[in-house]
Amino acid sequence: MTARWTYVIREAFVGLRRNLMMTVAVILSVTVSLTLLGASLLLSEQVDLATDDWTGRVEVSIYLCDDRVCPAITPEQQEQLREDLESQEVVSEVFYESKQDAYDRFTAMFADQESLIDAIDADILPASFRVRLENPNLFNVIADQFSPPYPGVEEVVDQREVLNQFLRFTNVVRTAALVVAAIQLVAAGVLIANTIRVAAFARREQTGIMRLVGASNWYIRLPFVLEGVFAGLIGALVSWGLLWGTVPRVATSLAQDIELMPFIGEAQVIAVGPWLLLAGTGIAAVASILALRRFLDI
Amino acid sequence: MIKLQNVTKTYKRGADDEVVALDDVTVEVTKGEFVFVVGPSGSGKSTFMKLLTREQLPDGGEIWVAGKNLATLRSWKVPVLRREIGYVFQDFKLLENKTVYENVAFALEVIGRPRREIEKRVPEVLDLVGLSEKSRAHPHELSGGQQQRVSVARAFVNNPRILLCDEPTGNLDPSTSVGVMKLLDRINRTGATVVMATHDQHIVDSMRRRVIELEDGHVVRDQSRGVYGYGG
Numbered sequence: 001m002t003a004r005w006t007y008v009i010r011e012a013f014v015g016l017r018r019n020l021m022m023t024v025a026v027i028l029s030v031t032v033s034l035t036l037l038g039a040s041l042l043l044s045e046q047v048d049l050a051t052d053d054w055t056g057r058v059e060v061s062i063y064l065c066d067d068r069v070c071p072a073i074t075p076e077q078q079e080q081l082r083e084d085l086e087s088q089e090v091v092s093e094v095f096y097e098s099k100q101d102a103y104d105r106f107t108a109m110f111a112d113q114e115s116l117i118d119a120i121d122a123d124i125l126p127a128s129f130r131v132r133l134e135n136p137n138l139f140n141v142i143a144d145q146f147s148p149p150y151p152g153v154e155e156v157v158d159q160r161e162v163l164n165q166f167l168r169f170t171n172v173v174r175t176a177a178l179v180v181a182a183i184q185l186v187a188a189g190v191l192i193a194n195t196i197r198v199a200a201f202a203r204r205e206q207t208g209i210m211r212l213v214g215a216s217n218w219y220i221r222l223p224f225v226l227e228g229v230f231a232g233l234i235g236a237l238v239s240w241g242l243l244w245g246t247v248p249r250v251a252t253s254l255a256q257d258i259e260l261m262p263f264i265g266e267a268q269v270i271a272v273g274p275w276l277l278l279a280g281t282g283i284a285a286v287a288s289i290l291a292l293r294r295f296l297d298i
Numbered sequence: 299m300i301k302l303q304n305v306t307k308t309y310k311r312g313a314d315d316e317v318v319a320l321d322d323v324t325v326e327v328t329k330g331e332f333v334f335v336v337g338p339s340g341s342g343k344s345t346f347m348k349l350l351t352r353e354q355l356p357d358g359g360e361i362w363v364a365g366k367n368l369a370t371l372r373s374w375k376v377p378v379l380r381r382e383i384g385y386v387f388q389d390f391k392l393l394e395n396k397t398v399y400e401n402v403a404f405a406l407e408v409i410g411r412p413r414r415e416i417e418k419r420v421p422e423v424l425d426l427v428g429l430s431e432k433s434r435a436h437p438h439e440l441s442g443g444q445q446q447r448v449s450v451a452r453a454f455v456n457n458p459r460i461l462l463c464d465e466p467t468g469n470l471d472p473s474t475s476v477g478v479m480k481l482l483d484r485i486n487r488t489g490a491t492v493v494m495a496t497h498d499q500h501i502v503d504s505m506r507r508r509v510i511e512l513e514d515g516h517v518v519r520d521q522s523r524g525v526y527g528y529g530g
Binding site for chain 1: 351374377378379380381382383384385391393404405407408409410452453456
């Protein structure tokens with residue numbers, strides 16, 4: 001048993017060394033595709049994380065009239081609105097956000113864009129009731145009852161709709177990254193298949209003898225498959241290392257600028273590793289086996 | 299040991315051009331025989347040999363080798379068949395980057411034999427072919443005759459029941475050929491069946507063994523203790 005494995009592994013490394021340039025090309029190609037794949041997986045993680053956080057925080061905003069669009073809400077109307085909201089069964093919590101609160105939140109959100117802040121008056125943002133629902137899907141119950149002409153209400157906005165727009169955008173980015181990663185992965189697979197075919201061709205004398213002395217099929221092929229898998233594995237490890245080296249840093253520096261949402265960290269990058277290794281070795285194994293299927297037939 | 303029953307093999311050359319390599323060939327070789335297969339180039343000798351190792355399948359007829367029906371043999375069992383057959387090539391087909399010892403050991407290594415067996419068996423076979431002293435040499439350091447003896451050692455190291463030799467003396471001069479033939483004869487005397495395709499009239503005439511002559515895919519002569527041509 002041990003003698004067999006020594007042979008198989010030794011042959012795989014002989015192939016890698018003899019074909020060094022191709023090996024490097026394979027590793028680079030796998031690295032690029034898996035880095036993209038990993039990045040898009042991590043982007044998904046990031047979106048999920050932010051979404052969970054936001055859906056727990058915002059649900060429905062009821063903007064109040066301030067003479068701009070409709071006559072300003074009176075204190076009595078405002079008190080009545082609060083009572084009506086709190087009496088609803090679907091409502092779990094109600095907060096009041098004053099004009100000043102809204103402005104403070106706005107300036108915090110765009111702290112690094114002074115021109116934007118300068119352009120906005122403290123007075124221009126409307127006050128609102130922010131309502132959290134027992135079940136976020138029951139938005140219509142609130143919208144139906146409290147939309148204008150309900151006295152003193154300018155507009156009822158489902159914040160999840162805002163969130164959904166953001167999610168649609170990130171989904172496009174994520175899908176694009178995944179598509180590019182998939183194309184790259186296929187390209188890497190083709191390159192691996194070609195490399196293995198070249199390697200098999202270079203050793204056709206040896207494999208020809210092996211066939212005639214009765215070596216089993218897997219014994220002839222396994223060194224070549226291992227050669228591909230090993231290159232795939234190295235590529236996966238490099239891409240994992242790249243993501244590990246960059247993503248947590250980027251997330252940390254973003255987290256300093258944007259306090260609104262949580263960011264992924266090292267834990268998620270580590271967790272994505274096994275998938276990269278699986279994808280890298282898997283694609284290499286499949287490509288190698290397909291490349292050898294006709295070439296080394298008995 | 300080897301039996302061909304009404305075997306036909308044709309090759310397609312282009313859309314409707316066919317070459318008949320073997321046409322309705324029936325031959326039986328029993329255990330321990332030494333058989334020459336002779337005939338001009340293109341007579342079907344190579345096809346005959348390739349069918350026996352199941353590199354190719356016949357279009358018609360049945361082939362039995364070492365008790366196996368090659369037509370129904372599963373492809374994953376083909377390696378098992380080939381372990382019963384040693385094969386010697388005209389051009390030796392030794393691996394240049396391996397020593398004599400490694401070339402012979404390779405045949406056992408790749409069929410997963412334990413190291414202890416390899417270390418015992420390889421020197422025995424190198425002794426049989428008279429190359430014990432050259433075990434550390436590389437093929438390019440040897441003469442043609444020596445290389446062919448390494449090739450025979452590799453074919454025989456697994457103790458196959460059948461030895462197939464495809465023009466083993468084709469690249470050798472006459473005096474060297476005699477040495478290789480003596481070696482094949484000795485292997486035959488250990489009980490192995492030897493089938494040798496050859497052009498070499500001199501060798502066939504001097505050995506006086508069974509001769510099967512092929513011409514245009516037919517067996518035109520099957521003679522025990524024969525010579526190369528009728529006139530010989």
